[in-house]
Amino acid sequence: MTEGLPDPRIPAGPLADAWRRTREGLPLISPLRKGQMDVLVVGTGLAGASAAATLAQQGYRVTVLSFHDSPRRAHSVAAQGGINAARSVAVDGDSVSRLFADTLKGGDFRAREAGCQRLAEISSGIIDQCVAQGVPFAREYGGSLATRSFGGALVSRTFYARGQTGQQLLYGAYQALMRQVELGRVQLLTRRDVLELITVDGVARGVVARHLLSGELEVHTARTVLLCTGGYSNVYFLSTNALKSNTSAIWRAHRKGALFANPCFTQIHPTCIPSGDVFQSKLTLMSESLRNDGRVWLPKNPGESRQPDAIPEAERDYFLERLYPTYGNMTPRDVASRRARELCNAGRGVGPGGRSVYLDLTDAIRAEGKDAIAARYGNLMTMYERISGDDPYKKPMRIYPAPHYTMGGLWVDYHLMSSIPGLFVLGEANYSEHGANRLGASALMQGLADGYFIAPSTVTAWLAGNPAQDVATDHPACREALETTRRRISQLINSAGNTPVDGFHRELGSVMIDRCGISRHADGLREGLEQVKTLEKRFEAEVRVPGETSGPNAELEKALRVKDFFGLAQLMLRDALAREESCGAHFREEHQSDEGEARRDDVNFAHIAAWGHNTNGEPIRYSEPLQFTALQPSTRSYK
Numbered sequence: 305m306t307e308g309l310p311d312p313r314i315p316a317g318p319l320a321d322a323w324r325r326t327r328e329g330l331p332l333i334s335p336l337r338k339g340q341m342d343v344l345v346v347g348t349g350l351a352g353a354s355a356a357a358t359l360a361q362q363g364y365r366v367t368v369l370s371f372h373d374s375p376r377r378a379h380s381v382a383a384q385g386g387i388n389a390a391r392s393v394a395v396d397g398d399s400v401s402r403l404f405a406d407t408l409k410g411g412d413f414r415a416r417e418a419g420c421q422r423l424a425e426i427s428s429g430i431i432d433q434c435v436a437q438g439v440p441f442a443r444e445y446g447g448s449l450a451t452r453s454f455g456g457a458l459v460s461r462t463f464y465a466r467g468q469t470g471q472q473l474l475y476g477a478y479q480a481l482m483r484q485v486e487l488g489r490v491q492l493l494t495r496r497d498v499l500e501l502i503t504v505d506g507v508a509r510g511v512v513a514r515h516l517l518s519g520e521l522e523v524h525t526a527r528t529v530l531l532c533t534g535g536y537s538n539v540y541f542l543s544t545n546a547l548k549s550n551t552s553a554i555w556r557a558h559r560k561g562a563l564f565a566n567p568c569f570t571q572i573h574p575t576c577i578p579s580g581d582v583f584q585s586k587l588t589l590m591s592e593s594l595r596n597d598g599r600v601w602l603p604k605n606p607g608e609s610r611q612p613d614a615i616p617e618a619e620r621d622y623f624l625e626r627l628y629p630t631y632g633n634m635t636p637r638d639v640a641s642r643r644a645r646e647l648c649n650a651g652r653g654v655g656p657g658g659r660s661v662y663l664d665l666t667d668a669i670r671a672e673g674k675d676a677i678a679a680r681y682g683n684l685m686t687m688y689e690r691i692s693g694d695d696p697y698k699k700p701m702r703i704y705p706a707p708h709y710t711m712g713g714l715w716v717d718y719h720l721m722s723s724i725p726g727l728f729v730l731g732e733a734n735y736s737e738h739g740a741n742r743l744g745a746s747a748l749m750q751g752l753a754d755g756y757f758i759a760p761s762t763v764t765a766w767l768a769g770n771p772a773q774d775v776a777t778d779h780p781a782c783r784e785a786l787e788t789t790r791r792r793i794s795q796l797i798n799s800a801g802n803t804p805v806d807g808f809h810r811e812l813g814s815v816m817i818d819r820c821g822i823s824r825h826a827d828g829l830r831e832g833l834e835q836v837k838t839l840e841k842r843f844e845a846e847v848r849v850p851g852e853t854s855g856p857n858a859e860l861e862k863a864l865r866v867k868d869f870f871g872l873a874q875l876m877l878r879d880a881l882a883r884e885e886s887c888g889a890h891f892r893e894e895h896q897s898d899e900g901e902a903r904r905d906d907v908n909f910a911h912i913a914a915w916g917h918n919t920n921g922e923p924i925r926y927s928e929p930l931q932f933t934a935l936q937p938s939t940r941s942y943k
């Protein structure tokens with residue numbers, strides 16, 4: 305139903321300069337007045353650090369909270385491959401309209417076209433901003449910025465800094481943030497775990513955070529709150545995300561009234577190092593950029609036992625090149641992951657348990673030499689060797705799909721405001737331009753577009769239009785949020801069980817990857833929902849959280865996160881069940897073509913599903929219809 309859904313505030317009129325028109329029409333606030341207004345930013349990844357630095361530069365008094373001990377530890381630091389931008393530096397004719405079209409098509413037409421257009425327009429400015437900050441992007445011999453290709457695009461538009469692009473971009477944003485800290489405009493509060501949102505008369509006005517060293521609960525209030533808390537792939541337990549990546553801040557906001565959009569749209573990345581044993585708690589990504597030079601293949605014969613170099617060319621199946629001659633190894637992630645899994649399920653996989661495929665750089669090394677490949681991917685090659693024990697210059701890497709990125713997140717309108725007035729959501733935490741499948745190298749672009757360019761304008765517009773008094777930290781709404789948080793903590797600490805949190809998290813992850821992973825079907829989703837409900841009840845009765853509420857308590861931190869993952873997992877399963885079509889990474893086995901490709905249902909599902917929390921019963925599913933004017937939905941083909 306659409307009734308009850310807030311206005312997404314999509315600009316009317318021509319798409320091409322819609323953002324410029326919108327921005328120029330937004331009200332402003334004088335720098336003097338800004339200095340009297342507090343803004344809360346949760347998270348110091350690319351989205352949070354860039355937003356906080358820019359808002360402080362504009363003059364606001366900004367408080368930044370992060371559970372890390374330093375902003376530089378935010379999970380963005382792990383991003384490897386690159387950041388997209390339409391700058392047409394290469395000679396392949398890239399343009400804003402091409403990036404727009406690739407993004408909308410890559411997301412399988414389940415994103416707003418106005419948002420995709422804005423992202424493509426802003427992309428070039430992001431590179432300028434980062435270069436000005438000193439981000440050491442790779443350069444050609446003549447000094448111009450170098451690019452490479454990523455999946456789902458036929459042009460070379462990905463800017464990179466070896467295999468450490470996220471780290472370098474984050475250092476740029478970090479420097480900008482620390483400059484504001486130094487100037488006294490940003491108060492940086494590290495080791496604060498945000499556990500509850502505070503709303504006053506339905507408007508977001510603060511958060512409750514637990515100090516991770518003292519265990520004390522703190523109340524922070526402000527005129528507006530920005531959640532930049534990253535993605536929730538760790539609902540699968542094993543993922544490429546940092547161990548502490550979580551859903552808590554956005555999940556608590558959801559329970560306070562923020563709609564959650566398309567929670568089941570989760571990306572399983574095709575090129576990760578396969579899991580080694582059952583006690584493993586983290587998976588490692590091998591950047592998709594390796595597919596620029598690496599060829600993905602499997603032996604043609606099931607049960608092949610020879611070493612890869614002993615298998616002749618004629619007995620190899622370069623399956624992505626065979627199935628998708630146009631895009632070959634650069635097919636988007638959802639397609640590449642599905643194909644790898646199908647072949648492994650058919651007994652063609654290699655390595656322990658037949659759960660991997662080869663990613664082979666031999667041809668590229670032969671053609672260009674080891675040094676050229678090392679210059680492009682050196683740190684990735686070293687990382688692979690350290691983890692697997694094999695030298696990827698000599699032996700093909702073994703890779704397998706793993707949970708990686710979440711396209712779903714809190715619903716936001718064109719201004720990045722959630723359905724709770726005054727609550728903005730940026731970066732991976734929101735549901736925005738990636739639709740049902742994010743193309744590689746576009747998350748960094750989106751996080752920085754949100755933080756450096758969009759939120760600073762739209763947050764100001766909100767504050768200008770909604771003057772408000774400061775909220776005292778002993779306001780009844782703050783006391784109530786504090787009390788709710790205290791109760792949740794004491795329930796966990798006082799649980800009489802004997803099972804450590806990780807055991808439950810691992811079990812939850814295994815249900816989720818099985819029922820709501822690369823492919824899904826109705827019966828599995830229904831069973832998964834029951835399994836998660838049962839597991840949650842067991843968690844409540846049987847979990848053991850040792851230690852005290854005061855002082856550091858890593859098990860308590862985990863327990864709070866896993867408790868929230870249980871709620872989210874159920875919503876993901878419901879969402880996947882309700883979406884009776886296949887689109888992007890959401891592959892419903894019932895809805896596929898004869899060739900095993902996703903079959904979309906544009907008549908019934910060309911919408912964003914936005915779920916509302918319902919204290920008295922099942923969550924409510926709203927839908928925001930998607931309009932396409934510049935590019936009509938077409939069947940996504942990479943053949």
Ligand SMILES: Cc1cc2nc3c(=O)[nH]c(=O)nc-3n(C[C@H](O)[C@H](O)[C@H](O)COP(=O)(O)OP(=O)(O)OC[C@H]3O[C@@H](n4cnc5c(N)ncnc54)[C@H](O)[C@@H]3O)c2cc1C
Pocket residue numbers: 346347348349350351352369370371372375377378379380381382383384385386387388469470496497498499532533534535544545546549550552553589591708709730731732733744745746747748749751
């Ligand atoms: C291994 C890997 C490689 C990747 N490579 C690329 C790439 O090459 N190109 C690309 O475009 N994308 C890539 N991505 C995706 C991209 O890195 C992320 O989508 C992006 O960095 C997310 O940025 P963010 O600012 O939204 O969140 P994050 O960087 O995850 O930051 C979240 C912040 O929120 C804080 N936080 C979270 N919860 C709480 C809480 N409850 N209380 C207080 N603080 C909290 C954390 O401390 C942190 O500061 C990659 C992802 C992975 C996992």
